[in-house]
Amino acid sequence: MSHLSEDRFDHLVSAERARDAAPLNTWESIAQRAREEGLIRDHRTNVWATPWMRTAAAVLFLAGGVAVGRYTGGEPATPPATQTAENTNPLPPAASAGFNSVDEAWATLDRASTEYQAASAFLAANNNRGSTAPDSVSIYRARLAALEELMRATASARENAPRDPVINQYYLATVGAREATFQQLGAVAPASHRLKGF
Amino acid sequence: MLIDQLDLKRAIAGDERALRRLWTQHAPHIDAVVRRLCGDAELAADISQEVWMQIFRALPSYRGDSQFGTWAHRIAVNRTLNALRKIRRIAKLEVDIEDDSALVEPDIDRTFVAESIERAMTRLSPGARAVFVLHDIEGYTHGEIGAELGITPGGSKSQLFKARAKLRKLLAHLADESTPVAGKAYVAPV
Numbered sequence: 601m602s603h604l605s606e607d608r609f610d611h612l613v614s615a616e617r618a619r620d621a622a623p624l625n626t627w628e629s630i631a632q633r634a635r636e637e638g639l640i641r642d643h644r645t646n647v648w649a650t651p652w653m654r655t656a657a658a659v660l661f662l663a664g665g666v667a668v669g670r671y672t673g674g675e676p677a678t679p680p681a682t683q684t685a686e687n688t689n690p691l692p693p694a695a696s697a698g699f700n701s702v703d704e705a706w707a708t709l710d711r712a713s714t715e716y717q718a719a720s721a722f723l724a725a726n727n728n729r730g731s732t733a734p735d736s737v738s739i740y741r742a743r744l745a746a747l748e749e750l751m752r753a754t755a756s757a758r759e760n761a762p763r764d765p766v767i768n769q770y771y772l773a774t775v776g777a778r779e780a781t782f783q784q785l786g787a788v789a790p791a792s793h794r795l796k797g798f
Numbered sequence: 799m800l801i802d803q804l805d806l807k808r809a810i811a812g813d814e815r816a817l818r819r820l821w822t823q824h825a826p827h828i829d830a831v832v833r834r835l836c837g838d839a840e841l842a843a844d845i846s847q848e849v850w851m852q853i854f855r856a857l858p859s860y861r862g863d864s865q866f867g868t869w870a871h872r873i874a875v876n877r878t879l880n881a882l883r884k885i886r887r888i889a890k891l892e893v894d895i896e897d898d899s900a901l902v903e904p905d906i907d908r909t910f911v912a913e914s915i916e917r918a919m920t921r922l923s924p925g926a927r928a929v930f931v932l933h934d935i936e937g938y939t940h941g942e943i944g945a946e947l948g949i950t951p952g953g954s955k956s957q958l959f960k961a962r963a964k965l966r967k968l969l970a971h972l973a974d975e976s977t978p979v980a981g982k983a984y985v986a987p988v
Contacts, residue, residue: 604966604973612972616915617935620826621833624843627818630850634817639854641812 716773723780740785747778803862810857817854824867825850828874834931835878837920841885849877875936879946882924911972918968922961929954930961 604612634640699705751774757767808816829846836842853870860869919927928947932938933954940951940958947954 602967602970602973603963604969606966608973609962609966609969612911612915612969613934616912619830619912621830623821623825624829624833624839624846625850627821630821630847631814631818633847633851634854637851637855639812639851640814640817 736788737785740781740788744778744781744785747774747781750774751778806857806860806866809854820853820866821850824870827867828853828870831871831874831931831936832878834916834919834935835875835882835928837922837924837927845878845881848881849874852877871936875932875946879928882928914969914972915965918965921968922964925949926957926961926964929957930965933958934962 631640699708754767754770754774757770805816805819809820828849829842832846832849833839833842836845853873856873860866863869919930922930925947929943932943932946933940938946940954943949943954944951949957
């Protein structure tokens with residue numbers, strides 16, 4: 601019985617060493633298994649599932665909304681000390697625990713966001729209170745610049761979490777506030793300084 | 799192959815696209831190793847899935863001290879050998895090599911050289927195949943093979959000698975073929 605020479609055999613082994621092969625499985629089958637084991641996670645859930653992140657997003661959303669709302673209404677963002685007591689905790693104590701499910705809370709947040717944007721747009725179009733204050737233009741300009749920063753931040757966040765409802769709502773609210781501010785600024789700025797864009 | 803650190807972080811965080819990129823980059827080599835060690839495509843497919851789960855699970859422990867492919871390759875070899883042990887495919891490493899084993903059918907077409915080698919390897923006992931693949935294909939030393947398989951370096955050398963002799967016989971029909979060799983000349987690890 602003949603044998604392959606050592607040299608010839610080594611050459612074949614060398615070729616075999618360099619040879620890769622088609623994957624033994626499809627990615628779909630690997631991914632399914634990985635998903636079952638929790639190794640593949642929904643990015644949205646992964647990034648924003650932690651309570652502190654959700655809380656931080658909610659606080660930002662609320663603070664941004666309050667600030668923009670007060671500016672839009674011509675009032676200072678931080679109420680005077682004399683008003684603090686009477687305005688503290690306007691919601692009933694049970695409100696934070698009044699939801700029966702996460703879906704219900706999200707639905708409420710969606711509704712609030714929509715109403716907030718509609719209110720912002722209405723105020724921008726109809727409320728002129730405080731618009732004659734000498735520093736209105738500078739206030740609106742500063743707010744507009746801040747909102748631009750927020751838009752960039754939320755737009756960046758959306759790239760990482762495109763389906764995250766908190767991020768999307770915050771982004772939309774920022775867009776709405778920016779638009780409202782833009783209109784307010786257009787209304788109070790001297791005709792020679794009217795903005796056509798920002 | 800270098801791995802992007804951002805991609806690694808994303809993969810650890812469970813980002814499917816990042817995990818898929820890792821798999822796409824390394825599956826051709828990792829799966830080839832698994833298949834060679836198993837000698838059976840169906841079994842290799844099952845074990846390969848286990849191997850990839852293990853690689854994904856172990857991602858947080860990857861420190862970047864070695865190339866990702868090398869690190870993953872080690873996991874693939876360990877996991878495959880463990881799986882084979884479990885199913886008692888290499889429970890007995892000192893298997894006699896039958897001198898009168900059936901020969902591989904002669905291949906006329908040169909494109910079948912690789913398949914001939916693969917089929918010839920399946921004719922080896924599981925233990926001899928593991929030693930041959932680890933030493934001649936993957937570059938392990940006899941000491942490393944001994945540690946992996948629980949045999950002595952001398953036992954590994956003996957298995958390799960028998961495996962190579964049998965393969966040379968099984969592949970005798972390729973003696974006249976002029977196969978282009980990829981890479982540099984073979985140098986056996988010590």
